[in-house]
Every structure is written in C-alpha cells, then in structure tokens.
Amino acid sequence: MDAIEVRGLERAFGDEVKAVRGIDLDVAEGEIYAFLGPNGAGKTTTVRMLTTLLRPTGGTAKVAGHDVVSEASEVRKSIGVALQEAALDPLMTGRELIRLQATLHGLSRAEGEKRAEELLDRVDIMYAADRRVGTYSGGMKRRLDLASALVHQPRVLFLDEPTTGLDPVSRKAIWEEVQALNDDGATIFLTTQYLEEADQLADRVGIIAGGLLVAEDTPTALKAEIGTAHLEIAICDGELERAQEVVAALGKPLPSKDGLLMLELSGGASGVAPVVRALDDAGLAVEGLDLVEPTLDDVFVQKTGYHLEGDDEEATAEAEPVPAES
C-alpha cells in the first residue's frame, strides 16, 4: 500500500481561482517525495488538503490508507505536520510546546516528558529547551517545529517548505534531520521552491505549476529527459566558426551563446579531453571551458517555460504550464 494516494485532487476558491487542478500522485512507504514549484503553484494547498486542514473540491486522497475527508481523524493520527511558517507560540518554551503536542496526540504526561527529552536532544536544541520560543532563531524554530511533528512517531511526515528563509547552515541541519528520519523509516512529503533541496533529498520529485503536476520522476531521470551534459568553450576572437568545424565530430553542436562554443557530449565528462586535444591540435587557444550538467531548473524551464529560481516575476500561478504526459 502506498503511503499517499491521490487521484484527480482539486481545490477551487470561488468560481475563478483554481489552486489545484486535478493532481494524481502516489508516494510509496519510506519514500521522500518533493513537491517542487514556485510560490502560488498549489503546493501548500495540496499539503493542506492531504493533512485534512482543507477540504478538496474534487478528487480523492488517501494518506496512510485513510481517506482525507471521510476518515480525517484517522489521517491525523498517522501524520506529522510542520507547516510553512513555524506556528509556534512565542510565549511557550520549547519543552512546553513538545509536551502540548504530546497531549494533543493522547500521550500520557510521563510519555510526553520522555518524548520531549528525546526530540529536543535529537534536533539539537536541548540547550534552549526551557527558553521561550520567541527568543529562538529561525533555524531553531524550524527544528523545534520538526521535533513537535515527530512526537507521536507518525508514519507520514508532511513538511511544507521546511527550509524557506533559513541560512545555509540551518538549511543543511534540517536536510540532515530529514534524511535521518527517512533512514528510520518515515515517509516524507515535502514541498520546496529550492531546486537543490529537491535534488539532494528526494527519491522522487513532482513539479507543480499552475495547480497541475507537470512532471514527476527521480531527479536523475528528470534531468536525463533534458539531455546530457554540454560543454561551453570560450575560444579566442574570430576563431569560433573554425572551432565549431574542428569539434563537430566529437559531439552534437548546439547554437552558440554569448560567443561561446556549445557542444553536447553524449559521453559526459569523458568527452572533454578529446575536445580539448582536437582544439589544441588545430592550434586554437581555449580561453575557458565549462562542463554543464543538466539541472532540475532545466527540467523546470522545459516543463513550464520559466525558471524556478531567480525569476520570481514570471514564476506565478498565472503561468500556463505544459500538462504532464500520461
């Protein structure tokens, strides 16, 4: 049985706004599934439906084998949730928050105390356990939020943009913790707008844009869809055309960009040396060389027509995605 099964999931707000427009997906037990997309793509709306915080307006979804509408209470017993903005009461201490979460999940006072000790230690904030949450840094709040989501040892963990707004060190600490949780057997469904996060953590990635799932596979397979690595070579002035002729047989020539010689290499990095040797033998000076591997951003561009990172103006829900092929 899959940990998450979604069929035709939809969510409309009024007659005009369709935040999620019919999503199908399956997440296997023990998998890390990353939902990748820009702000307004429908990631959080999907998570809110899967965590029973919002009713779908169409389709069905099962989490841990339970329907999110008709068996919402059973779903809530099986899941841990850390939402986009760490919703922590600034007047509570970290320990109090974990104990509150334990009480909400029906643990006894003694069990709650024990879990608080274990979890605060696990996320490395024991030193601040009795400090008010309002004094915590952003990274500490996220780690505390993560710890509170784990208090009842959930089968499925939902993390909505767990590292948004964090510095690189805090982000890496969260990644390590997520990976460790997965190693312990937890199924993890995380949303992110960071390509690197999806690439590093996820077993599979679903790309969502404009409320539609436009691509879904392992990061490696998605990148392979785009093509193989290509070389970007800076040649001395006036020699670009001759250089293109020299290397034409060593790869697939691509249109030059910014005066650079572009060449797709079917053999990846192993194809670099023959190209350099051929140019050298022809007496052409190489001023610079870069082997560019396909990225999830390339996949994103191909599927949606815009960049995920560094292109916020375009990355909106209004952008029309290319529907996923069935």
Added chain:
Amino acid sequence: MAPIIIFPTLLLAVQTGGASGAVNLPGFPEVNGFLDFMLAGAMIQSCLLAGNSGGIALAVDIEMGFTDRLLAAPISRFAMVLGRLAGTAALGAFSAVYYIVLGLIFGAQIEEGVLGIVLMIVFVTLSAVAFGGIGAAIAIRSGSASVVQGLFPLVFVILFLSSAFFPYELMQEPAASIAEYNPVSLIVEGVRDPVISTLTGEDALKAFISIIGIIVLSLGLSAGALRHRLRTGG
C-alpha cells in the same frame, strides 16, 4: 488580565466617586450605596472585555497559524474553541471574586450573603463564556485580530445602552427601551439582585436564560464559523 481589571476598576472608581448622588434621584432602586449598584456593571464590563480579548487572542492564533497545529491533531476540532472559552471562564470567575472583594473593602454590602456571592460568581463566569463565544465566532469567521479589535467600542455601546451603570427606568427614549430589552441589562440585574436586595427568583431566572441563550447562540455561530473555515480555507 490587565485590560479586564484595570479599566473597569478605574471606571468604577470614577463613577462611584463622581456620580454617587444619583442614588437620590426619584425612581433609583433602593441601595445601600452607589458602589453596591455599580459592582454588577463592572463585573459584566469585565466579562465583555474578556470576551473581546479572548477573540483577539484566537484571531492572532489563526493569523500566525497556531490553530493549524491544533486542527491537524487528532482531537475534536471544536476543542480549540472550548479551550479558549475555558480560559475566558477562568478570567470571568477571577473578575467576579476581585470585584466582590473590592466592593466589600470599600463598603459594599451583599444583602443575600454567601449564597448571593456564589450566585454572582456563577453568573459572571457563565457570562464570560457567553461573551467569549461571541468573540470566538467573530475571530474564527474573520481570522483577523484587527476585525475583532475593531469591535472594542461596541462593548461600550452595549454597556451604556443597558442598565449596567444607570437604571433604564431613568433613561430617556429610545435608550430606555433599548436598555430594557438589552440582554446585558437582564444579566446585570441578575448579578446585581443579590447585592442590593434579597434574592428574587425572577431576576435570577431572566439572567440565567439570557446567559444560556447567548452561550447557545455564540457556540452555534462559532461551530458554523469553524465549519466554514475548514470548508473554504478562510
């Protein structure tokens, strides 16, 4: 805590000190002193402010996402409202005890004695739940602390158009008619009755029915608002 104690206490002090001669007006209820008359009004004012403050706190929880944490837990979702109302009830009980002690220190007499004190505490506690329920319903429906806070002046409109601080029989129309049928008047008179006279069942019954009516109405509105929020997401 401060808003529900300090402000009504100051108003009580100012009115008792500056308008105590009102007891000599023809038609004013027979009382031992103006403070005796005013105590119930201060308590209910405190309850109204507690209800408003509770609503603001709940709306802040919604705004910051803390209620999502509760809604994602395997507990009854209405427990989120009931928990908040339990806190407001505790404030109401504290407020009742505080004003009774304050009144006794400054010379008020509780005509009905211990039974009257117990009845006052019960009525004021339940009133806090009733007004807290209204605050909760508005908070859940709007999800905005500023909306709930914006209703703060209404507390005073409701209070001054009731017999909380002045007998409605001595008001001018249309205020007199509004105050006569204002449920807050019925509640205040039920709380005031044990202070200024021996207990009359009629006033107590009217107060009790008014309080229960508001509780039922406000909890119904809160439940409806919560269902709407979960269905529509806002």
